[in-house]
Amino acid sequence: MNSIFGPVFWLLVTLGVLVTFHEFGHFWVARRCGVKVLRFSVGFGRAIWKRIGKDGTEYQVAIIPLGGYVKMLDAREGEVDPADQGREFTHKPVWQRIAIVVAGPAFNLIFTLVAFWAMFVVGMPDAAPIVTAVPHSMAAEAGVRPGDRVLAVDGKPVDTLSDAYEAMANALLGREPLPLRVRGGDGAERLLTLPLNQLPAGQDIGQYLEKLGIKTAPAAPVAAVVRAGFPAAAAGLQGGDRIVSVNGQPVADFEAFSLLVAAQAAKSPALAIAVERQGKPLAFTVNARMESIEGQPSRWLIGVSPPQAEQVVRRYGPVAAVSASLTATWDNTVSLFNMIGKMVTGQASTKNLSGVIGIAQVANASASMGLAWFLRFLALVSLSLAVLNLLPIPVLDGGHLLYYLIELVKGSPLSERTMMAGQYIGLALLFTLMGLAFYNDIHRSLFL
Template sequence: MNPFFGSVFWLLVTLGVLVTFHEFGHYWVARRCGVKVLRFSVGFGRAIWKRTGHDGTEYQVAAIPLGGYVKMLDAREGEVDPALAGQEFTGKPVWQRIAIVAAGPGFNLIFTIVALWLMFMLGKPDAAPIVTAAPQSLAATAGIRPGDRLLSVGGTPVATWSDTMDTVADAMLGREPLPLRVRGQDGAERPLVLPLEQLPAGQDVGQYFDRLGLKLAPPPAIAATVDNGEPAALAGIRGGDRLVSVNGQPVGDFAQFARQVREQAAKSPRLAVGIARDGRAQTVEVTAKWASLEGQSPRWVIGVRPPPGEQAVLRYGPAGAFAAALHTTWERTLSTFNMIGKMLSGQASPRNLSGVIGIAQVANASASMGPAWFLEFLALVSLSLAILNLLPIPVLDGGHLLYYLIELVKGSPVSERAMVIGQYIGLALLFTLMGLEFYNDIHRMLLS
């Protein structure tokens, strides 16, 4: 699928699932508390589909898919039929109103745990944390060598590349030295420290990763697979041959070999590829071709594929998966609040925020990597929605909860004037946040 249309499609799937689940939380608890629900809407604006249920609730899907709402019978919005006074929202005890408002984020939290539970039972295929360092990077300064296996980051054991990146990303926000433990290709373990304090202030995590230079180690320069009928096969290269050079330029790994093929073929498609087979070196003449493979942009290729990197799959039984889901939810919650705190204190840049465009791109990428990856993505976005909605900002669920907590303390509802002022402040904060996120997304696209 085209990346643009794929991003739009998976964004709609993501928002559709998570918004429906969030609003269903409000709806379900409201019904349990005896409140009449007038409308359940997924999306805002004009309805593109709707029907009225047997309970009198109007269910609809609206044209703008960036949220949703549950409209309840509310005396603040108009006169209420005396016969329905017992089903009116503001007439309910404050603890019931708190439960109704908190149910949306609560259901997002439940969704997070369930999605992670399913992900851990399916098993998420990932790369083992075998790394290398870009020349003159912070990782190289720390002593990372090609082929080092990361054993722990910041004292936390790591088994996969994505676990490693999550832990490193959290540490980058504080820009403090990060201890590592690695095992080299010789089998010896050694402690290292990433000097994250040398990262400049005010940049986003993506720019920090570029400066850090910590990367997955590329596969060795071996033709693990040679495609039939392609230039390499026609020239006599076989599976298992070690790729030694291109036009006399030595190569150390498969990434370097592929880069040399592109650079040298751009000058002339006829290449002299040095190979080693059964301990004997030889040179073969290969004519590269300009082609697009598997939907990628056209480039010079010869039809050889690298050996697969070492894989690490996290998979548990039902009980183990549930424990892992709870642990991951807790760790991600702490990480999110850590990031919020560091941004408010100025330690982390607001450039780390991402909006709808960024979410759409990650949704498409994770969906293309398989069901387990997409489940994890849905879980983390759902958790972010739960935390965002609990922030004490008027117009969000957290703002309403703040009003009700004040009501519990003072013994009477917050005045209508105070609520109106709060709504304006909340809208201003929300639109400012959305504008910043949109700016960050566009900025990243222009730099990529």
């Protein structure tokens, strides 16, 4: 998919699935509590499809697919037929109204558990946590070496590269010294400390990660695959050859080799490539050619592919996946509250907020990585929706829940004037957060 259609498509899929499930929670519990549901809408605005169900509810899909709603019979919105008085929302006991409000986030939480469970059953492919440090970076100064395998972050064992990055990203929010246990290529384990307290305040996770300087270890300088019909094969290189130098310049890893090929070919396409084959040194002259593959920008190619990174697949049986899903949901919930708390107290920058543009980009990237990665993405977004909707901000489910809890304590509903004032405050807060997230998305797109 192209760079615009792909993110938009997967954003719509994500919102369509998660918002529908959230609103279905409100709908399902409202019906069980005897509330009359007038409309169940996926999307806002003019309906592009609708029908009246046997239950009398109008089901519709609207033209703006960035949300949805359930419209219930509510005396605050107009006259109610006396025959329907018992099915009106505000007429119901406060505990039933609480159940209806909580149902949306609860269904998002259920979706999170199911998505994580499916992810573990399908099998989550990931790279092994083998890293290196950018020269002169914070990680390099702390002692991270090329080829180190991360074993634990802040005392918590990690098995995959994404787990290692996620643990480090969470720690970066607090900017406190971070213990890191690694195992080097020689098999010896070392305990390092990343001095995150030296990072400047007010930056987002991406900027912190760049300053930290930990990245995936590049592949060894080995021609794992030499493609037929390309210059390297024509010159005589074979799969398994270890690349030693290009035009006399030594090669440390495959990333350095690729950069050297591009730089030297720009001067002259004829490249002197020295390799080692079964312990014997060999030299070849390879005539690189400028070519575009799969619509990518043209670049100098010789037809050599690196060795695949060590892979780790987290896969469980249906029963074991239940426990793994519960653990993943709990860990990510704690991380989410940790991030919110640090933003509220000012320890973490609000630059870490993302809006629909950021979600669309991550949705597209996750979908391109396979089903398990997209399920993980859906689980995380669904969990975020559950938590954010429970924040005590009027217009969100958490704001309504706050009203009903106050009603329980004082024994009577809040005045309509108070509730309306709260709604205006809630809308102002919500639009501020949305505007800030949108600004962050645009800033990242333009300047990063």
